[in-house]
Amino acid sequence: GQQLNQSPQSMFIQEGEDVSMNCTSSSIFNTWLWYKQDPGEGPVLLIALYKAGELTSNGRLTAQFGITRKDSFLNISASIPSDVGIYFCAGQEDNQGGKLIFGQGTELSVKP
Amino acid sequence: DAGVTQSPTHLIKTRGQQVTLRCSPKSGHDTVSWYQQALGQGPQFIFQYYEEEERQRGNFPDRFSGHQFPNYSSELNVNALLLGDSALYLCASSLQYMGQYFGAGTRLSVL
Numbered sequence: 001g002q003q004l005n006q007s008p009q010s011m012f013i014q015e016g017e018d019v020s021m022n023c024t025s026s027s028i029f030n031t032w033l034w035y036k037q038d039p040g041e042g043p044v045l046l047i048a049l050y051k052a053g054e055l056t057s058n059g060r061l062t063a064q065f066g067i068t069r070k071d072s073f074l075n076i077s078a079s080i081p082s083d084v085g086i087y088f089c090a091g092q093e094d095n096q097g098g099k100l101i102f103g104q105g106t107e108l109s110v111k112p
Numbered sequence: 113d114a115g116v117t118q119s120p121t122h123l124i125k126t127r128g129q130q131v132t133l134r135c136s137p138k139s140g141h142d143t144v145s146w147y148q149q150a151l152g153q154g155p156q157f158i159f160q161y162y163e164e165e166e167r168q169r170g171n172f173p174d175r176f177s178g179h180q181f182p183n184y185s186s187e188l189n190v191n192a193l194l195l196g197d198s199a200l201y202l203c204a205s206s207l208q209y210m211g212q213y214f215g216a217g218t219r220l221s222v223l
Contacts, residue, residue: 004154040216044214045211090154
């Protein structure tokens with residue numbers, strides 16, 4: 001089945017630094033989404049991308065949908081301690097809101 | 113505006129038992145999806161319900177079944193529980209093709 005390769009697996013950064021993580025797939029997806037999950041909680045939707053090449057921002061977060069529709073990246077600028085958590089990318093094959101296929105996650109740690 | 117709510121938050125069962133998990137979607141959403149998340153992994157799609165019917169199904173055995181009610185709420189049932197069914201079960205709701213919003217999940221432990 002389809003798999004998403006998410007990298008890096010973990011990151012340790014200093015508060016105030018910028019962060020970049022990405023996700024690639026061997027399959028084409030119609031939608032890419034980025035989620036953040038805190039311990040004991042469900043994933044929280046950060047950004048949804050619906051068009052190839054689309055660049056979308058949400059505060060300090062910026063995400064792009066690759067032109068080939070097989071990849072996406074997420075950038076976080078000026079990281080703060082509350083950015084700590086696990087970030088997941090998810091791809092959706094169809095354009096009817098069907099199943100999400102998740103990456104393995106990137107665990108972000110921020111040192112104050 | 114209440115988000116996605118799931119009950120119970122935690123559950124302990126023994127092998128062979130059956131379990132029912134419940135989900136109320138975000139207000140205005142008509143589609144409910146269920147995911148299983150093992151420790152340290154990303155969520156895995158179980159199935160999706162729309163208009164009270166199973167619209168899509170992931171690679172899970174028939175022991176996993178579900179239901180959607182006219183008010184869009186949903187149940188996930190798992191029969192003949194195995195130790196490997198221990199996981200966080202997540203419900204996500206959405207409106208048509210828009211992004212899926214997750215609840216906090218039900219932590220199931222099978223002993």
